[in-house]
Amino acid sequence: MSNKSANWFKQAGRAGNPLRRQRLRVGVTGLSGAGKTTFITSLINQLENHQKGLLAQRAPFDRLVSVRWRRDEVKQPFPYLDSLAALSAEPATWPQSTADLSRVLLDLRFKPQGLLGKVQGTRDVSIEILDYPGEWLLDLPLLNLNFGQWCEQMTQWLAQSPRAELAVSLRERLQSLDPQAEADEAELADLAGAWSAFLQRCRSDAGLSRNQPARFLQPGSDVAAQMLHFVPLLRANQHSEGNAKSWWGVCEARFNYYRDFIVRGFYDEHFRHLDQQVLLVDMLTPMDAGQAALSDLKGAMEAVLESFHYGQNGFLARLLRFRPRIRRLALCATKVDKVGPLQQRAVQQCLEDLMVDRLADVRHGGVEIKGIPLSAIRATRQEGDALVAGLQGKTGWVRYQPGDIPAHLPQSLQVNSPQLLALRPPPGLHRNEPFPHYRMDDLVAWLLKGARL
Ligand SMILES: Nc1nc2c(ncn2[C@@H]2O[C@H](COP(=O)(O)OP(=O)(O)OP(=O)(O)O)[C@@H](O)[C@H]2O)c(=O)[nH]1
Ligand SMILES: [Mg+2]
Incomplete structure (x- = not known):
């Protein structure tokens, strides 16, 4: 990987008034198929449409004045438009699995709060994210x-x-x-x-x-x-x-x-400057594949997490310019729209059960961990006890009853998984309307808590 590309953060920081701009370097971490690209696409979409969806109704987005997705100054920009084209096709398809690195840079401008805020002027925050093939x-x-x-x-x-x-x-x-x-x-x-x-x-x-x-x-x-x-x-x-x-x-x-x-x-490129991390895990697929897949997922996630630096930066570390450490971690079970509302919490719980030892270590290092079950783009709608959705590559709708998810993951990792279908995205997605989702607003609000607004 070249120095040129490693310097993109620096170049990106030059635009606007760098003195007033805060930078949130968010590590979106997830194995292949965890839902990173879909999540990033939805994140940009929710922020671009902050005046319309759930974001409009909650702090600090009520003070959000403008959002700009920058692609010109960024090397290998995230293919947001390609993702949108797939999602808004007829019938809709998911964005393609990622084959190479790409970068996201979002500028957010907030209105000042209170009297002191008025003196200080607007607050600018940049969110910087990398997308990459999860396999790596x-x-x-x-x-x-x-x-x-x-x-x-x-x-x-x-x-x-x-x-x-x-x-x-x-x-x-x-x-x-x-x-x-x-x-x-x-x-x-x-x-x-x-x-x-x-x-x-x-x-x-x-x-x-x-x-x-x-x-x-x-x-x-x-x-x-x-x-x-x-x-x-x-x-x-x-x-x-x-x-x-x-x-x-x-x-x-x-x-x-x-x-x-x-x-x-x-x-070096992905982890150099991270200060907060969103860990995305598709729990449903390995629960469906069985015990061997679950224990392999556990081994893989533990090995990946070993590579990150968690915890507080001591005074000495700051003085010696050590690599900044991740201070906040959001752990998210993804695609929970595939199961019923009551089971979404259970999927998240099973994920936390699977990762319990490693999470205890991370928490012990002083990292704030927040668990958020997530659906970046909700493909199902509820009708009574059943879910209604379209199948991938097909037209028309199916109505189905997702099976049960245990309240906790059994020690043996032996689970009867719910019925899992290959769903297509919902119809009618458009760049200028917020996509339907589950708890993306909580996640974006959590991200912004890392900034001083
Ligand atoms: N129902 C539903 N399915 C989702 C959602 N997000 C992702 N998916 C499914 O999961 C698949 C993988 O999602 P991606 O966003 O491509 O995953 P990724 O982590 O970027 O994967 P790589 O690029 O291979 O590393 C998609 O093709 C969808 O089938 C969601 O919110 N709801
Ligand atoms: Mg991807």
Whole structure:
């Protein structure tokens, strides 16, 4: 990732009066399919239409004078218009899964409050957000591993169900490689392709979250294809060695490049300045896929959260210009419009149960955590006990009774999930009207609490 793009925050801050402008750097964190792009699209839409929807009725938005979504000065701007085009198509479709980084910059201007406020003039706040393919987050734990350790971890994972069955003959092929023997580039390229196909099966057939290296599934625009030609060597461990031409030498060099430039570059850009984080989690899909998917989600989220810096900045840390730490965290179960109103709280509770240990650590570090079950764009409407919605790719409507969600997640992670349907967005969405949602207003108000208005 280039320095040019890493500097976008700085460039963005120059417009307007930088002395009076506060910047909220919001980390929207979520695995692939968690709902980040839909959330960001809805966030821009709700703010652009702050005078009409639920926002208009609550503080501090009653003092919000104007909102501007900036795209010209921003490198790789968030494709807001593309998302809107998909959502307002006939029949409506969801925004595409994200293939590369993009950036959001929103300027908000608030009217002053009280007498003192009038003297001080208006208050300007910028909200800065990155959107990226959620898969990339799964690479963050690689920052703490060397190639040998990664090989050991993959050997362990491949020995267990369901990865063992999904790896099929690939595991045997990898086991037959002698790390010290001379590498064959053509075979390595073929094996890397087979590893990508295996990761794809893990994701789509078993609903697994931890699919590494993530760029094998979603390369992005900044990686040369050949740099992704490496695989774990199942006969290697952290004490292995080999010359530069051996399987070990070639794979280790590419792994190191991947870790030190690609993963580190993404980490630096995404996490450099965060001061608050919105953690989006789709709980319903893994609840539907079953126990293995839930425990993989738990492992993935815990590993991802390890990479963030939480808690207060001490005086010494500020003095020495250490990286700012996240002080506020919103934990959101997404897409809760798929279940009935009474179950929405239960989905959020199940998420908090799943993450209980890690949340306790984060809270202990002095971070304020707020749980908000969320639907960025509500696709269902309620009719009595039933929900009515349209199915993806179809016209017409279905009426259905979502099943029950347990009040708490069982220790065994064994749940009977509710009926989950692939819903399409609601009809009639337009840029100049606030999208129907569930608790986006609470979330936006929470975000703004991080600013001095
Ligand atoms: N019913 C409903 N479905 C949603 C909502 N938000 C997202 N979805 C569904 O979840 C899918 C994934 O949402 P995205 O916003 O693309 O997720 P993402 O986190 O950006 O995923 P990546 O780009 O792959 O990292 C969408 O295609 C929708 O099917 C919501 O508020 N309600
Ligand atoms: Mg996305």
